[in-house]
Amino acid sequence: MRRQRHGLPMRIAVVLGTALLVINGTFPLVWMMLTSLKDENELIRIPITYWPEAITFQNYVQVFDQLPFARFMLNSAVVSISATIICVLIAALAGYALGRLNMPYRRALLTGIVMTSMFPALVLLVPLYRMFLGMDVPLLSPLVAFLHDLGMTFMPTEVRTPNLLNTYWALIIPYVALSLPIATLILTSFFQLIPRDLESAALVDGCTRVEALFKVIAPVSAPGVVTAAIIIFVNSWNEFLLALTFNTAQSMRTVPVGITMYQGEFAFPWATISAAITVGVLPLVALILLFQQKIIAGLTAGGVKG
Amino acid sequence: MSAGAPYLRKEGLALALSPATSAYRRPGLWRRLRSGNPTEAQLGLILLIPAALVLALVMFWPIAQVLWQSLHFERLNVPARGRPFIGLEHYQRMLWGSDMTWDVRHLLGWRLLAFAGAAGLWWGAARGVARWRTALVWTVVALLVAGLWMGYHPGEAGRWNDARFWNAFSITLLITVASVVGSFLVGLPLALLANVESRWRWLVRIALLIPWAMPRVLVGVMFAWLFNYTNGVVNDLLGRVGIAGPLWLSRADPAIWAANITIVWATSAFVGLILLAGLQSIDESLYEAAMVDGASRLQRFWAITLPLLRPSIAVALIFRTLTAIQTFDIPFAMTQGGPGRALETLGIYVSNTTNSLNLGYAAALAVALFVMSLAITVLYLRWIYAED
Numbered sequence: 001m002r003r004q005r006h007g008l009p010m011r012i013a014v015v016l017g018t019a020l021l022v023i024n025g026t027f028p029l030v031w032m033m034l035t036s037l038k039d040e041n042e043l044i045r046i047p048i049t050y051w052p053e054a055i056t057f058q059n060y061v062q063v064f065d066q067l068p069f070a071r072f073m074l075n076s077a078v079v080s081i082s083a084t085i086i087c088v089l090i091a092a093l094a095g096y097a098l099g100r101l102n103m104p105y106r107r108a109l110l111t112g113i114v115m116t117s118m119f120p121a122l123v124l125l126v127p128l129y130r131m132f133l134g135m136d137v138p139l140l141s142p143l144v145a146f147l148h149d150l151g152m153t154f155m156p157t158e159v160r161t162p163n164l165l166n167t168y169w170a171l172i173i174p175y176v177a178l179s180l181p182i183a184t185l186i187l188t189s190f191f192q193l194i195p196r197d198l199e200s201a202a203l204v205d206g207c208t209r210v211e212a213l214f215k216v217i218a219p220v221s222a223p224g225v226v227t228a229a230i231i232i233f234v235n236s237w238n239e240f241l242l243a244l245t246f247n248t249a250q251s252m253r254t255v256p257v258g259i260t261m262y263q264g265e266f267a268f269p270w271a272t273i274s275a276a277i278t279v280g281v282l283p284l285v286a287l288i289l290l291f292q293q294k295i296i297a298g299l300t301a302g303g304v305k306g
Numbered sequence: 307m308s309a310g311a312p313y314l315r316k317e318g319l320a321l322a323l324s325p326a327t328s329a330y331r332r333p334g335l336w337r338r339l340r341s342g343n344p345t346e347a348q349l350g351l352i353l354l355i356p357a358a359l360v361l362a363l364v365m366f367w368p369i370a371q372v373l374w375q376s377l378h379f380e381r382l383n384v385p386a387r388g389r390p391f392i393g394l395e396h397y398q399r400m401l402w403g404s405d406m407t408w409d410v411r412h413l414l415g416w417r418l419l420a421f422a423g424a425a426g427l428w429w430g431a432a433r434g435v436a437r438w439r440t441a442l443v444w445t446v447v448a449l450l451v452a453g454l455w456m457g458y459h460p461g462e463a464g465r466w467n468d469a470r471f472w473n474a475f476s477i478t479l480l481i482t483v484a485s486v487v488g489s490f491l492v493g494l495p496l497a498l499l500a501n502v503e504s505r506w507r508w509l510v511r512i513a514l515l516i517p518w519a520m521p522r523v524l525v526g527v528m529f530a531w532l533f534n535y536t537n538g539v540v541n542d543l544l545g546r547v548g549i550a551g552p553l554w555l556s557r558a559d560p561a562i563w564a565a566n567i568t569i570v571w572a573t574s575a576f577v578g579l580i581l582l583a584g585l586q587s588i589d590e591s592l593y594e595a596a597m598v599d600g601a602s603r604l605q606r607f608w609a610i611t612l613p614l615l616r617p618s619i620a621v622a623l624i625f626r627t628l629t630a631i632q633t634f635d636i637p638f639a640m641t642q643g644g645p646g647r648a649l650e651t652l653g654i655y656v657s658n659t660t661n662s663l664n665l666g667y668a669a670a671l672a673v674a675l676f677v678m679s680l681a682i683t684v685l686y687l688r689w690i691y692a693e694d
Contacts (some may be wrong), residue, residue: 025513102350115683209344240522299579
């Protein structure tokens with residue numbers, strides 16, 4: 001499309017620039033992979049080696065030996081996939097309402113939802129910790145206590161939420177909330193692209209509006225849902241602060257938190273850490289390789305309209 | 307009331323009660339839902355309920371709690387003191403320090419002058435020289451300044467402020483400015499390059515997506531290794547061109563720049579992606595028209611690309627600034643906020659305060675962070691809407 005006839009110097013500049021761009025984007029990760037293939041002694045040698053002299057997979061064995069890294073991967077997978085499914089469902093409903101239906105205050109509602117993505121997750125740290133520790137349910141708890149005092153002794157004196165710390169829910173719930181604004185934005189813009197005629201045809205054929213939603217709109221919106229799902233998944237897989245604070249038991253750590261646990265008090269086992277990073281970002285790299293165009297479409301839909 | 311009113315009212319009542327007319331009423335919400343055919347607005351509201359519930363429970367309720375909590379003393383390691391209400395004391399400590407005393411005699415002359423000014427304003431308002439509302443607002447301001455600020459002076463220790471808060475504030479500010487500017491300086495060329503049609507476009511896309519998709523903590527860990535003094539690749543490359551690389555992560559100044567470079571690497575790709583979308587939405591014919599008019603490449607960039615890219619730039623700017631204010635992961639992973647407190651951003655300060663179990667003060671710090679993001683969002687939004 002944009003293919004004007006460039007002069008030779010321009011073409012060389014573009015090729016060089018592109019090469020630089022690719023190196024810039026991939027070099028740190030490639031360097032980690034190279035590091036993970038060297039043995040500990042080679043790492044502390046000066047001058048440093050670029051290509052590993054003797055390729056060893058010992059570090060990868062170390063990763064799984066020192067800490068239950070497979071468990072970390074499982075935890076991350078469970079949390080991220082659950083959060084993705086729940087968040088996509090909720091965001092799809094909201095996106096359909098905001099993107100397709102004639103609603104009063106549609107734009108204001110969308111702006112409001114998107115604005116919540118600007119809340120720092122850090123602010124949520126302490127109150128969510130309290131909430132997950134277990135707390136009196138507002139409104140319900142005083143009511144029950146009041147009834148208890150009135151003589152209905154079969155009523156409990158308070159209603160407490162369960163302690164969710166060190167469970168998957170402690171992460172799934174905030175991850176759903178943190179990704180909800182961006183997912184809603186993406187899905188809203190996708191629903192806006194689906195032609196209205198498609199739905200009207202179904203309505204004319206005697207479908208109710210709810211039936212039309214499930215039979216006509218749901219299949220067509222699959223690409224948008226996939227895009228939103230990937231972005232939610234990546235967000236959830238990468239989250240660090242909440243996972244560090246809420247799930248402190250070894251067996252409930254997620255991958256980003258787990259990797260920071262390899263470093264000792266003074267020593268940095270760089271070979272092991274780099275091997276762990278390489279394994280830990282594999283799912284992300286796989287997603288990028290498979291869905292690069294979809295991810296970019298989703299990110300820019302989220303960005304340009306926001 | 308006119309003479310015909312009772313008659314009209316009677317008829318209106320009869321209309322409302324007659325069975326014949328109730329058939330003309332639109333079916334209510336419940337009936338429409340039961341029949342599976344709600345109106346669009348009703349269906350929309352119902353579909354929004356789950357999202358509203360989640361946001362209310364996990365976003366708005368906690369934020370309200372943080373606001374409330376910041377007005378209370380609470381240290382989990384001093385359980386005996388409980389959770390008393392202390393008003394704005396935390397904010398006072400944050401902005402002015404904890405060893406402050408309030409004293410009527412402090413700066414008495416200036417305070418008398420402020421009171422005289424307020425009295426003058428009211429005199430003016432009474433005489434019709436100034437507006438009442440202006441007079442009211444300025445009086446409140448003058449009284450607050452005169453009463454609160456001018457009455458405070460350093461206490462026994464002679465300390466004026468929470469040095470740690472202002473240290474964290476200035477580091478956050480420095481990182482915000484440097485990394486936002488840096489990510490645009492890197493991100494714009496990335497977007498321009500990625501917009502060129504070529505066989506290698508898929509590779510370019512991957513190179514743009516990898517920094518975006520990497521967990522920020524792991525980016526920090528990775529770059530800590532790249533910036534390692536003896537075995538890091540950065541110092542090795544610098545050594546090859548004859549520059550002695552600094553002790554990146556154990557001296558304050560290089561550490562800030564190492565962190566900034568890392569943040570720029572991690573975020574410029576996102577800026578590039580947003581700008582790329584903006585570039586692709588620019589109408590090709592504009593460039594052709596400019597070519598016909600004989601505009602040079604640079605002129606086309608300044609006259610077409612940059613102005614039309616403005617919305618994308620604004621969006622990327624907002625997102626980048628907000629994430630930069632909340633910077634936590636990368637400095638935390640690189641040096642845990644060290645050396646000393648050289649990389650202790652506001653985010654790390656909040657987290658450290660939480661870990662030392664001073665929940666009340668941590669909440670106040672979090673509110674400060676929140677207010678900063680809110681202020682910047684509002685500022686940017688006003689700027690964008692003013693452009694429209």
